[in-house]
Amino acid sequence: MLGRLLPVFHVLGGMLMFFSITYLMPIAASLITGDGTWDDFVDAMAITFGFGVALWGVTQRHKRELKARDGFLLVTFAWILMAAIATLPLMLAIDGLSFTDAFFETMSGLSTTGATVLTGLENLPPAINLWRHELNWLGGMGIIVLAVAILPLLGVGGMQLYKAETTGVNKESKLTARIGDTAKALWATYFFITVACILSLKVVGMNWLDAICHAFAAMGLGGFSTYDASVGHFDSPAIEFVLIVFMMLAALNFATHFLAWRQGSLRVYWHDMEVRGVFTLVGGSTLICSVYLWWQGTYPDFLTCLRHAAFNLVSIATDCGFASQDYDKWPIFVPLWMLFLSCITASSGSTGGGIKMIRTLILARQAQVELKRLIHPQVVAPVRVGETVVSQQIAGAVLGFIFLYILTVGELTFFLLASGLDFTSSITAIVACINNAGPGLNVVGPAQNYQSLTDFQTWVCSAAMLIGRLEVMTVFVLITPAFWKK
Amino acid sequence: MNIVILGAGQVGASVAEALASEANDITVVDQNREALAAVADRLDVRTLAGNAAYPSVLKEAGIGDADMLIAVTQSDQTNLVACKIARNLFSVTTRIARLRSPDFLNDDLLSNENFAVDYAICPEQEITEYIVKLIQFPEALQVLEFACGVVTLVGVRANPGGLLVGKPIRAMRDHLPAQVDARIAAIFREHQAVEPDGDTVIEPGDEVFLLAATSHIKTVLRELRRMQEPVRRVMIAGGGNIGSRVAAALGKKYDVKLIERDRAKAEIVANRLPDTLVLHGEATDENLLAQENIDEVDMFLALTNDDEDNIMSASLAKRLGCGRVLALINRRAYADMVQGGPIDIGLSPAQVSIGTLLTHVRRGDVAKVHSLRRGATEALELVAHGDRATSKVVGRRIDELPHIKGAHIAAIVRRGPEPEMVKHGNFVIDEYVEHVIMAHHDVVIESDDHVIVFCTRKRQVGEIERLFQVSAGYI
Numbered sequence: 001m002l003g004r005l006l007p008v009f010h011v012l013g014g015m016l017m018f019f020s021i022t023y024l025m026p027i028a029a030s031l032i033t034g035d036g037t038w039d040d041f042v043d044a045m046a047i048t049f050g051f052g053v054a055l056w057g058v059t060q061r062h063k064r065e066l067k068a069r070d071g072f073l074l075v076t077f078a079w080i081l082m083a084a085i086a087t088l089p090l091m092l093a094i095d096g097l098s099f100t101d102a103f104f105e106t107m108s109g110l111s112t113t114g115a116t117v118l119t120g121l122e123n124l125p126p127a128i129n130l131w132r133h134e135l136n137w138l139g140g141m142g143i144i145v146l147a148v149a150i151l152p153l154l155g156v157g158g159m160q161l162y163k164a165e166t167t168g169v170n171k172e173s174k175l176t177a178r179i180g181d182t183a184k185a186l187w188a189t190y191f192f193i194t195v196a197c198i199l200s201l202k203v204v205g206m207n208w209l210d211a212i213c214h215a216f217a218a219m220g221l222g223g224f225s226t227y228d229a230s231v232g233h234f235d236s237p238a239i240e241f242v243l244i245v246f247m248m249l250a251a252l253n254f255a256t257h258f259l260a261w262r263q264g265s266l267r268v269y270w271h272d273m274e275v276r277g278v279f280t281l282v283g284g285s286t287l288i289c290s291v292y293l294w295w296q297g298t299y300p301d302f303l304t305c306l307r308h309a310a311f312n313l314v315s316i317a318t319d320c321g322f323a324s325q326d327y328d329k330w331p332i333f334v335p336l337w338m339l340f341l342s343c344i345t346a347s348s349g350s351t352g353g354g355i356k357m358i359r360t361l362i363l364a365r366q367a368q369v370e371l372k373r374l375i376h377p378q379v380v381a382p383v384r385v386g387e388t389v390v391s392q393q394i395a396g397a398v399l400g401f402i403f404l405y406i407l408t409v410g411e412l413t414f415f416l417l418a419s420g421l422d423f424t425s426s427i428t429a430i431v432a433c434i435n436n437a438g439p440g441l442n443v444v445g446p447a448q449n450y451q452s453l454t455d456f457q458t459w460v461c462s463a464a465m466l467i468g469r470l471e472v473m474t475v476f477v478l479i480t481p482a483f484w485k486k
Numbered sequence: 487m488n489i490v491i492l493g494a495g496q497v498g499a500s501v502a503e504a505l506a507s508e509a510n511d512i513t514v515v516d517q518n519r520e521a522l523a524a525v526a527d528r529l530d531v532r533t534l535a536g537n538a539a540y541p542s543v544l545k546e547a548g549i550g551d552a553d554m555l556i557a558v559t560q561s562d563q564t565n566l567v568a569c570k571i572a573r574n575l576f577s578v579t580t581r582i583a584r585l586r587s588p589d590f591l592n593d594d595l596l597s598n599e600n601f602a603v604d605y606a607i608c609p610e611q612e613i614t615e616y617i618v619k620l621i622q623f624p625e626a627l628q629v630l631e632f633a634c635g636v637v638t639l640v641g642v643r644a645n646p647g648g649l650l651v652g653k654p655i656r657a658m659r660d661h662l663p664a665q666v667d668a669r670i671a672a673i674f675r676e677h678q679a680v681e682p683d684g685d686t687v688i689e690p691g692d693e694v695f696l697l698a699a700t701s702h703i704k705t706v707l708r709e710l711r712r713m714q715e716p717v718r719r720v721m722i723a724g725g726g727n728i729g730s731r732v733a734a735a736l737g738k739k740y741d742v743k744l745i746e747r748d749r750a751k752a753e754i755v756a757n758r759l760p761d762t763l764v765l766h767g768e769a770t771d772e773n774l775l776a777q778e779n780i781d782e783v784d785m786f787l788a789l790t791n792d793d794e795d796n797i798m799s800a801s802l803a804k805r806l807g808c809g810r811v812l813a814l815i816n817r818r819a820y821a822d823m824v825q826g827g828p829i830d831i832g833l834s835p836a837q838v839s840i841g842t843l844l845t846h847v848r849r850g851d852v853a854k855v856h857s858l859r860r861g862a863t864e865a866l867e868l869v870a871h872g873d874r875a876t877s878k879v880v881g882r883r884i885d886e887l888p889h890i891k892g893a894h895i896a897a898i899v900r901r902g903p904e905p906e907m908v909k910h911g912n913f914v915i916d917e918y919v920e921h922v923i924m925a926h927h928d929v930v931i932e933s934d935d936h937v938i939v940f941c942t943r944k945r946q947v948g949e950i951e952r953l954f955q956v957s958a959g960y961i
Contacts, residue, residue, distance in 0.1 A: 380752040
């Protein structure tokens with residue numbers, strides 16, 4: 001077992017050295033704003049780098065090409081280790097923050113969940129807020145994909161890592177011949193859309209720090225905010241509109257954005273069944289929910305209903321997690337429907353979480369085929385999403401995934417129930433965490449946060465976020481006995 | 487003419503058969519010795535075993551002296567390479583290739599600089615188009631087009647509901663609208679051709695071939711049959727090359743079910759055709775047919791490679807209540823035997839598909855050759871050239887032409903002298919319009935007329951072609 005782990009630790013050491021670079025941004029922010037936290041970040045950077053070098057050096061003798069299954073190990077460990085080490089600046093700068101809460105916060109950041117245990121966000125040092133949002137942004141496209149893009153990865157076949165970290169069903173497909181170039185293309189696309197988002201937010205009235213932070217959170221579909229009231233703090237339809245646009249963009253496959261940009265044509269979007277699915281689902285739901293809120297008299301006029309339903313629904317459905325209203329107070333149908341959408345809306349290869357639109361489409365088609373088979377017992381009908389035929393193997397894998405996903409949601413909900421949390425809070429907390437959406441309902445609702453949870457409950461939620469971000473399988477394969485057999 | 491044919495499969499053998507009877511020297515090349523032996527037994531041709539893509543094999547086949555290469559092997563690649571070699575190394579004048587994949591049908595790719603294919607043919611595609619036309623005219627046994635679709639010839643079985651049935655042909659004029667003209671070109675009674683004239687009485691059960699402008703066909707058909715409901719539900723047996731092409735062509739417009747016996751093949755077809763319901767099973771399994779509501783199906787098409795299977799499944803489908811059944815039958819003896827029995831239409835693929843090929847081979851200006859009733863009669867479309875001095879037909883009235891027994895002119899397609907206003911959607915465009923002139927004894931043939939001739943005796947085909955050839959003086 002150690003023989004299996006040591007080469008992985010070697011790469012992990014390299015990964016940590018790489019990760020230490022990411023402290024540079026908050027250090028710069030601290031120096032510019034003069035909030036005095038720069039030395040905390042420098043300490044954290046030194047510790048991270050030192051730890052990385054040590055790990056790298058000690059395991060130098062065990063350097064070897066990683067095998068396919070080592071990818072799962074490396075990615076899971078890397079995510080846990082990076083979340084753990086990213087707590088350093090938070091713990092150094094914020095007095096009385098426990099490791100449990102700090103780890104929840106960084107895991108929530110990296111996994112793009114956006115749930116927080118901190119209050120008084122507007123009073124935090126700007127560098128700390130930027131650090132939280134940078135974690136959102138890095139976690140969105142995937143820190144390991146970034147490593148694959150920038151480092152000729154430490155002498156490792158990047159495909160395994162890429163497969164273990166990216167989302168969706170067709171992980172073999174590459175945009176370019178080399179995996180490194182594919183990762184670069186995705187990150188470049190991500191980077192440019194983020195820049196566009198920052199500028200748009202600045203134009204509609206945010207200051208630079210807020211614009212950068214919220215753009216990071218929107219593009220990563222993380223949902224951290226620099227205010228306790230989240231986007232509700234601004235109370236600006238323009239800001240909400242800009243964020244809706246960029247959240248929708250981030251909920252689509254970045255490979256599609258890249259292809260559209262390279263071919264200079266919007267037709268790519270039209271031919272992508274996921275894009276159609278996302279827009280139909282979100283558009284239809286927004287309309288229904290706004291009419292429902294209007295009918296229930298939640299807000300006096302329809303336009304207000306539309307505005308609030310649109311922003312909060314898009315935010316939760318795409319697994320971002322911003323809130324502009326305390327939608328926990330809305331008639332229960334709407335927030336529960338939003339949480340249901342959070343399970344299925346985001347596209348594969350987007351920065352959102354959950355089951356993903358492609359799996360929803362595949363399962364819907366599979367169900368259609370089964371119904372057809374009842375009428376025509378000898379039919380040969382492929383599972384078809386748009387023009388593409390999905391192989392039985394993939395359809396089977398999707399079924400397996402969904403089963404594990406639902407099982408995980410159920411199990412973790414029971415953990416929370418057993419620990420004494422009420423039912424609504426338990427299930428919505430788990431759904432929101434495993435989908436990386438953010439706020440749940442009731443005690444973990446948009447106007448509250450996860451601070452009221454006990455340490456045990458916090459750890460359960462942290463686990464849910466990790467499992468959700470790595471799409472269940474990557475984590476669960478590690479606990480199968482077969483994985484550890486020689 | 488010296489002709490080298492590559493491929494001794496169904497297409498190659500039929501082409502060889504059609505051409506061997508017309509005083510050509512033919513060499514057939516194939517890798518399969520058994521197929522070659524079968525051809526050599528039946529026909530007076532030379533055969534050679536070997537890979538048709540090799541220059542040495544082609545040379546041995548005598549391609550150096552050949553006037554024409556007909557590459558109809560199963561493999562597109564072999565056919566392309568053979569055409570290229572024939573032109574570059576042996577300067578063969580005419581090269582015809584069978585190309586199944588539409589990917590290759592690119593003028594630049596087939597030009598003399600590249601693969602040097604003069605004419606590309608795709609038998610499967612022609613059979614598909616033929617079957618699709620039969621579905622559009624559910625009353626018809628055969629639907630054939632001339633002059634680029636201006637004129638259509640329909641073969642139908644007369645039934646007692648038709649207006650003309652039981653009456654002499656000249657009575658047709660009485661109930662056709664004034665602007666509609668039609669010609670009864672041939673009648674087959676109990677497998678025998680009957681020479682039609684104005685006094686011939688049409689009897690129920692006769693196979694009648696009607697020629698009319700394409701736009702008038704539906705009206706004219708009422709003369710011979712009660713109109714049928716248009717076809718909506720189609721069932722196809724066999725997901726092979728032809729079956730899947732037909733299913734693809736019918737696409738969304740019809741409700742198509744396709745039965746394929748081979749699981750893997752069924753999956754490939756299902757993957758390719760989103761609008762077709764693909765079933766895995768035997769088309770001769772009456773339980774499967776019943777379960778899929780064969781009695782509600784308007785048209786059943788048996789399109790497998792196996793004659794016996796096609797006959798059995800089509801007969802079964804008919805017995806279980808299917809409206810109309812068609813079977814693909816390669817052996818002409820079988821086709822003659824079953825058509826008119828339990829099976830409405832027995833289709834001989836070779837006769838359908840080699841028509842186009844033969845137009846390239848025939849001398850003179852043959853624009854189209856169609857076989858009626860699986861080769862018993864040929865319908866030729868010839869283009870007349872020259873003037874009264876250089877041509878034996880131009881400038882003469884039809885009754886002035888030499889009488890050839892078993893052959894008669896049915897119609898003439900002539901381009902109007904002046905452009906006419908034609909409505910295309912919302913636009914009105916001046917263009918030349920093709921007029922269909924039914925052949926009456928006093929019609930005078932002009933240069934560039936497309937003349938449609940029926941010929942009940944194959945031996946006369948050469949004579950007719952010679953009649954339309956322009957003498958040496960014509961430039």
